[in-house]
Amino acid sequence: MGGDIAGYSGTSTATSATSLTDSGASFSTTGNGLAGHTVVAAGVYGVITSNTGTVLTVDRWYTPNSPGGSAGSTPGATSAYVVLPGQAPYWYMALSTDGTAPAATDTSLTSEINVAGAGLSRKIATYGHTIGVASYSLAATYTVNGSDTSLPRTIAKIGIFNSIVGATGKMQFETAVSPTAVMSAIGDQLTVTDTVSN
Numbered sequence: 001m002g003g004d005i006a007g008y009s010g011t012s013t014a015t016s017a018t019s020l021t022d023s024g025a026s027f028s029t030t031g032n033g034l035a036g037h038t039v040v041a042a043g044v045y046g047v048i049t050s051n052t053g054t055v056l057t058v059d060r061w062y063t064p065n066s067p068g069g070s071a072g073s074t075p076g077a078t079s080a081y082v083v084l085p086g087q088a089p090y091w092y093m094a095l096s097t098d099g100t101a102p103a104a105t106d107t108s109l110t111s112e113i114n115v116a117g118a119g120l121s122r123k124i125a126t127y128g129h130t131i132g133v134a135s136y137s138l139a140a141t142y143t144v145n146g147s148d149t150s151l152p153r154t155i156a157k158i159g160i161f162n163s164i165v166g167a168t169g170k171m172q173f174e175t176a177v178s179p180t181a182v183m184s185a186i187g188d189q190l191t192v193t194d195t196v197s198n
Helices: none
Strands: 008-011 014-016 019-021 037-041 044-051 055-058 080-087 092-096 126-129 135-143 153-161 171-183 189-197
Touching: 092 135, 092 189, 153 189, 171 189
Parallel strands: none
Antiparallel strands: 008 080, 014 019, 019 055, 037 044, 037 080, 044 055, 092 153, 126 135, 135 189, 153 171
C-alpha cells in the first residue's frame, strides 16, 4: 500500500459525521501529514482530508461492502481506531464541463459536476487489469436523472479521486474526454473508460 507513515491506533474521544478526535494523540501535522490515508473505526472507514495533532477530518464514513453507496454510520464517540499506513484507493470518477487541457499542476477538477443525488455526480469506477499487461482501466456509466441541473451539459474531462464526496479528496489525475459528450435529457447515458499505462 505504500505511504509515509507507520500507522496510528488508539481510542477516539469524540466523533462526528466528518471527524475523529483523539485528545491524547500526536498525529503527524507536517503538511497535513495524514491527508489521503484511511482511518478505520467501528466497522466503517473514512478518507482523511486534513488533520491536526489530535483531530482527523474525513470526507465521510464509508461502509466497506458498499463504498459507492450511502454514507456509513458515524462511529461511537469512544471507538478503537487505526490509521492505515497507505493511501486510500483512487477509484472514484468525476465528470467536468471544463474544456481546458489537463495540466500536471492541477490539484482539483475545475467545473466538476457536483449535485447531490445527480446521475452525473462522482461515483465509484470499475477497475480492470489483465495480468502481464502494463496498463489498467477505470470505467463508469453515468445516467442523467431528475436531480441533474443546468442541462444540457457537455462532458469534456474526467478526474480520478480517492473520495466520493464532490469537491474534496485528492485528485490522482485528469483526462480529456475526446470526443466530448453532450448530456441533455433524463435517461441520457454515458460510459467512460479511462486506460492508464504504467
